[in-house]
Amino acid sequence: MPGWRQHLPRPLTSAPYREALARFRETPAGANVFRFGPYALMPVLGAAAALAPTFFGTRMTFLIILVALYVLLRISDSLIGVAILALTLALLPTDMNSFEQNIMFNVALFTLLGIGLNVVVGYAGLLDLGFVAFFAVGAYLYALITAPDAGASEWAQTWDVGLTFWAVLPMALVLAALIGVLLGIPVLRLRGDYLAIVTLGFGEIIRILLTTEDYYTGGPRGMFLLPKPPFFGRELDTAYELYLVVLVLALIAVFAAERIRNSRVGRAWEAIREDEDVASAMGIDTTVYKLLAFAMGAAIGGVGGVVIAAKQGSVFPPDFSLEISINVLAVVIIGGMGNVRGILLGALLVIGLPDVLRDFSINFWAIHLDNIGQDYRLVIFGAALVAVMVLRPEGFLPSKRRVAEFREADLLQEEMAT
Amino acid sequence: MEQWIQLTIDGITLGGVYACIALGYTLVYGVLRMINFAHGELFMMGAFAGVYTLQGFQDHTSLNEDLPSLTITAAIFMGIVVAVVLAVLMERIAYRPLRHAPRLAPLISAIGVSIFLRNVMLRYTNARREVYPDVFPDGSIEIGDVSVSYIKLFLIGMSILFMVGLYLFIQRTKTGTAIRAVAEDRDTAALMGIDVDRTIVLTFVAGAALAGATGVCYGMYVGNAAAGMGFIPGIKAFTAAVLGGIGSVPGAMLGGYFLGLSEAYTTKLFGAQYKDVVAFVLLVAVLIFRPWGFLGKREDRRA
Numbered sequence: 001m002p003g004w005r006q007h008l009p010r011p012l013t014s015a016p017y018r019e020a021l022a023r024f025r026e027t028p029a030g031a032n033v034f035r036f037g038p039y040a041l042m043p044v045l046g047a048a049a050a051l052a053p054t055f056f057g058t059r060m061t062f063l064i065i066l067v068a069l070y071v072l073l074r075i076s077d078s079l080i081g082v083a084i085l086a087l088t089l090a091l092l093p094t095d096m097n098s099f100e101q102n103i104m105f106n107v108a109l110f111t112l113l114g115i116g117l118n119v120v121v122g123y124a125g126l127l128d129l130g131f132v133a134f135f136a137v138g139a140y141l142y143a144l145i146t147a148p149d150a151g152a153s154e155w156a157q158t159w160d161v162g163l164t165f166w167a168v169l170p171m172a173l174v175l176a177a178l179i180g181v182l183l184g185i186p187v188l189r190l191r192g193d194y195l196a197i198v199t200l201g202f203g204e205i206i207r208i209l210l211t212t213e214d215y216y217t218g219g220p221r222g223m224f225l226l227p228k229p230p231f232f233g234r235e236l237d238t239a240y241e242l243y244l245v246v247l248v249l250a251l252i253a254v255f256a257a258e259r260i261r262n263s264r265v266g267r268a269w270e271a272i273r274e275d276e277d278v279a280s281a282m283g284i285d286t287t288v289y290k291l292l293a294f295a296m297g298a299a300i301g302g303v304g305g306v307v308i309a310a311k312q313g314s315v316f317p318p319d320f321s322l323e324i325s326i327n328v329l330a331v332v333i334i335g336g337m338g339n340v341r342g343i344l345l346g347a348l349l350v351i352g353l354p355d356v357l358r359d360f361s362i363n364f365w366a367i368h369l370d371n372i373g374q375d376y377r378l379v380i381f382g383a384a385l386v387a388v389m390v391l392r393p394e395g396f397l398p399s400k401r402r403v404a405e406f407r408e409a410d411l412l413q414e415e416m417a418t
Numbered sequence: 419m420e421q422w423i424q425l426t427i428d429g430i431t432l433g434g435v436y437a438c439i440a441l442g443y444t445l446v447y448g449v450l451r452m453i454n455f456a457h458g459e460l461f462m463m464g465a466f467a468g469v470y471t472l473q474g475f476q477d478h479t480s481l482n483e484d485l486p487s488l489t490i491t492a493a494i495f496m497g498i499v500v501a502v503v504l505a506v507l508m509e510r511i512a513y514r515p516l517r518h519a520p521r522l523a524p525l526i527s528a529i530g531v532s533i534f535l536r537n538v539m540l541r542y543t544n545a546r547r548e549v550y551p552d553v554f555p556d557g558s559i560e561i562g563d564v565s566v567s568y569i570k571l572f573l574i575g576m577s578i579l580f581m582v583g584l585y586l587f588i589q590r591t592k593t594g595t596a597i598r599a600v601a602e603d604r605d606t607a608a609l610m611g612i613d614v615d616r617t618i619v620l621t622f623v624a625g626a627a628l629a630g631a632t633g634v635c636y637g638m639y640v641g642n643a644a645a646g647m648g649f650i651p652g653i654k655a656f657t658a659a660v661l662g663g664i665g666s667v668p669g670a671m672l673g674g675y676f677l678g679l680s681e682a683y684t685t686k687l688f689g690a691q692y693k694d695v696v697a698f699v700l701l702v703a704v705l706i707f708r709p710w711g712f713l714g715k716r717e718d719r720r721a
Contacts, residue, residue, distance in 0.1 A: 127525055186706040193453045194705060196525060197656050201698040204653070212691045322649075326533055333526055375541060382534025386512045389527040393519060 086251055093240055101239040103355045105311065108246040109304060110351045114331040114343040115253045116300025121329070122338035123261060124293035125273030126188070127196040130203030131328050134298040136210065136320035137179055138172040138305020143223040143315045144216065145171075153218040165229035168306050176302025177295040184294040188287055203325055210317040222316035229310055242311050249307065253300050254340050260296070269293055323378065327351065330381045334388055350381065420563040425682040431570050431639070433678020434577025438632040439655030440662070440670035441584055442625030448601035448665045449621045450517075455528035456508055458652020459535040460626050463504055464497035464633025465643040466539060469548045471496040476551040486553045494634045501630025504535070505622040514615075532652075539645035547642040554638055569639050576635045580628055581671055587624060588667055597621050601665065650694065654681075657701040663714020672712055 024030040093104045113135065120128045144153065145161040146168060163171075187198045210217045217223065228235040229245065236242055260266050268289045271279035280286050309315050327350060335346025354377040369376060439461055446454045471493040475482050481489050508531050516524040558567040588594040596617045599607040608614045636651075637643045658677045662669025677697055684696040704711065 121522070125520070125522055127522055129529070186702050190705060190709055193521075193525065194660070194709075196455075196529075197453065197653065197660075198698075198701060198705070201653055201657075201701060204650075205695055205698050208691070208694055326529075329526075329529070337522075376537075378533055378537040379541060382530045382532070382537060385530025385533065386527045387530075389519070389523045389530065390512065390515045393516075393523050 086247070090244060090247055093243060098239055101243060103352055105239050105243040105246065106355065107347045107352045108243050108250060109307060110328060110331050111344050111347040112246055112250040112253055112307070113301060113304045113328045114335065114347055115250060115257055115340060116297045116304065117328045118332045118338065118340065118343055119257055119260075119300070120293050120297035121332050123266060123273070124269040124290055126290060126293060128199045128294070128297065129196050129325055129329065130199035130201070130206070131297070131301055132320050132322065132324040133199070133203045133206040134176040134180060134301030135305040135308070135324060136206050137176045138302035139309035139315045139320070140210065140217060140223075140305075141172050141175055141302070142168050142306045142309040143226055147223065147226045153214075153216060153223050155216045156223065165227070165306070165310055169303060172302040172306045173299045176305070177299040180295045180298025181291055184291045188290040188294065200322075203322060207317050207320055210320065217317070220317060222314060224314035226309055226313045226315070228313070239311075242307070246307055249303060253303075257340060265289065265292060326378070326381060330385060333385055421686070423564045425686055426679065427564070427566055427570065429679035429682030430675065431573050431678070432681060433675035434574055435632055435636050435651065435674075436655045436658045436677050437671045437674025438577050438580050438628050439651055440658040440674045441581065441667065442629045443656050443659040444662075444664055444667060444670040445597070445621050445625045447659070449597060449604070449618055450513070450524075452513070452524050453528065453656065454625075455525070455652075456531040456535060457625065457629060458648035458655070459532050460501040460505055460629040460648070461633040461636070461651060462539065462643070462645065462648030463535065464501045464630030465637035465647060466548065467496040467500035467630065468493040468634030468637050469550050469643040472551045472553055473548070482551055482553045486555070489553060490638070494631050497630040497634035498627045499630070501626040501633070502623050505626030506619060509619055509622045536645055536648065543645060545645070547644045549642045550638050573635050573639050577632065580631055584624060584628055585667060593617070593620055597624070654697045657697045660701060661704050661711055663711025665715070666711065666713045669711055669713035676712075
């Protein structure tokens with residue numbers, strides 16, 4: 001650790017703390033804390049969620065949730081932990097007002113998107129800067145084939161398809177994956193840098209095409225009056241109900257992503273990420289596996305698009321700007337690349353926190369900044385991406401292997417220095 | 419016919435701009451094997467430095483009318499200074515600590531820098547455009563039915579001047595030789611007594627100076643500076659660099675002009691709304707059929 005960095009407070013994950021924690025875990029009392037701690041946290045978290053809005057207001061509540069979830073994510077590795085987490089998340093917004101519920105919806109949606117991008121960036125080590133493209137594909141597919149009278153799109157007015165939300169979900173999944181493969185084929189034979197810029201370009205092109213091809217998309221006038229998801233004879237139209245839908249989708253995505261990561265495919269991705277040449281020498285068809293990662297990420301992005309179209313009830317080209325891609329990337333990077341649990345924390349930090357601090361102001365000495373969360377979020381994200389890469393490249397909740405990977409270079413340097 | 423000549427001139431004007439930015443990408447890629455995503459933002463910051471300098475002259479002196487050549491030179495100089503300072507800072511803060519990190523890390527860091535700079539300017543200007551004062555003499559040269567405005571000629575001339583300057587710098591000076599040596603093989607260059615860190619910084623400086631100066635000229639050409647102005651030219655210049663063969667200096671120039679001309683003709687053939695699409699299509703086509711570009715080295719295929 002060179003120079004000034006050694007003066008920073010040690011992160012809680014540094015060796016002395018870790019060792020102390022490991023020793024504690026081996027004592028009988030410690031083992032019990034680790035086994036039952038997560039369960040004990042659930043009522044705490046539930047109580048905090050139920051009571052906090054009354055006592056503390058939105059900001060404090062959010063902070064409490066953040067801290068509680070961080071601790072929960074930190075210590076629970078088991079399936080039961082995940083189940084508790086899911087249940088807690090499902091019950092959390094019951095007592096919130098609609099503004100807060102909308103924030104939670106966005107957090108959940110970006111968790112879902114983050115899980116998708118994480119497959120590409122975190123597992124396979126491919127930088128995709130045009131993730132919004134697949135998001136847009138899902139959203140516009142939903143708009144085109146569900147709405148009986150969808151705004152300015154002539155195509156939708158001529159062909160009244162009228163499918164429902166649940167039918168569109170798998171279609172969006174397949175279509176987005178297909179487009180991902182088509183885009184990936186020319187680029188994925190090459191190394192990551194090109195992919196970054198091609199996807200960046202593709203994200204922009206999609207937006208341009210959505211604006212120009214107004215026979216299908218309604219152009220800048222967009223498409224609206226989209227139906228809500230039907231559910232046993234009624235419509236899911238509140239933020240909370242849609243939040244639950246996203247949560248379930250996110251859970252399925254987590255499950256799928258984790259299963260794949262621990263499979264032959266996941267190990268191939270890992271090998272490609274660490275060293276493509278070696279992976280290829282070991283007989284891994286790198287192009288095929290990279291395409292697979294890209295397609296899976298795209299598919300999840302497409303599903304996210306369907307959800308947002310249903311939630312908003314409208315789609316307009318500016319909704320699918322580069323900012324979405326950046327937000328999702330920030331969720332993945334800040335949470336900790338390659339780690340599903342980190343994504344949730346990343347979404348809370350990147351999506352939730354700025355919304356909660358929307359009208360937060362700083363007036364200090366000569367500095368007067370208003371509406372921090374709203375106006376300065378991208379300034380802060382930019383700085384945060386650099387800071388995370390330089391100071392803590394594994395993110396806040398990293399996967400173990402990722403730490404090893406990022407620290408390896410540092411260790412080598414230190415060894416060489418001594 | 420006149421229309422095609424006009425389009426060709428437009429293409430050369432824009433191509434020169436792309437070529438100048440593309441050189442920065444190519445130089446940095448050459449020594450670090452990294453895409454400096456924030457390079458387009460240097461171009462944008464240069465344009466802002468230029469517009470504020472000229473506005474300063476406008477508000478406090480009458481030099482803009484009396485001696486426009488001086489104020490324009492000063493503006494270009496300020497553009498270079500600002501871009502160079504930023505480039506040195508970003509190399510120091512965001513890239514150097516990550517030189518031994520996995521490939522993804524500096525790339526993400528560069529994107530962070532790019533987002534940061536763009537949004538700082540967006541907030542600083544309150545998302546408005548800063549209008550360039552009317553310094554440059556209006557008017558145009560008429561050749562037959564074709565008219566070329568002075569500012570276009572100026573932009574074409576300046577971009578060629580910048581490129582020739584950079585080319586001589588790379589080929590003839592000792593520093594340029596060091597840059598080429600580091601690009602060829604960093605370890606061997608270090609063994610030969612070249613200060614690699616210093617050379618990398620100088621590479622950033624050279625690319626940034628070019629981007630900053632081009633930013634000012636381009637800003638004068640379009641008449642304003644905006645926080646988002648670096649993004650699209652940045653992507654296109656990168657495309658130009660890839661077209662020409664990334665890492666190759668003449669390739670970046672060729673790629674820039676090729677892209678500029680393709681765009682100009684696309685506007686005529688398919689309509690103006692597709693002019694941003696053509697760069698992307700070209701990029702993908704090159705990556706499929708000739709990933710090492712027009713003039714790149716073939717073994718760079720997978721780099």
